[in-house]
Amino acid sequence: MPSYLLYGPFVEDALLGKVMSTTHWPKAHLDGKDINVLSGILRQWCTRHQCDFDGEVSQAKARELVQWFEFGVKDPSELTDLIEGKHWQVHSI
Numbered sequence: 226m227p228s229y230l231l232y233g234p235f236v237e238d239a240l241l242g243k244v245m246s247t248t249h250w251p252k253a254h255l256d257g258k259d260i261n262v263l264s265g266i267l268r269q270w271c272t273r274h275q276c277d278f279d280g281e282v283s284q285a286k287a288r289e290l291v292q293w294f295e296f297g298v299k300d301p302s303e304l305t306d307l308i309e310g311k312h313w314q315v316h317s318i
Contacts, residue, residue: 255294263290266304 255263267287268278276282286308293307 255291259294262301263287263294263304266290266301266308269305270308 267283267290270286271278271283274282290304290308293304298304298307
């Protein structure tokens with residue numbers, strides 16, 4: 226699927242390699258590079274926590290990861306820390 230069709234709530238499905246629907250969302254789209262970075266972070270998280278990349282826990286982390294990215298956090302190491310809960314002021318968004 227072309228990267229310009231990746232919007233909002235459907236992005237986590239793209240991270241998990243699922244078939245997506247096309248929708249118009251008022252947020253900027255994520256390009257292929259963004260998806261690759263986010264997917265890599267999610268895969269590493271799943272490996273560290275021994276969870277299935279396609280499972281429910283992974284889907285929840287994918288949503289959290291995308292929300293942080295859309296909020297403006299673009300640095301991969303900061304995104305990793307955020308989904309690991311390493312920032313003391315952040316529980317989840």
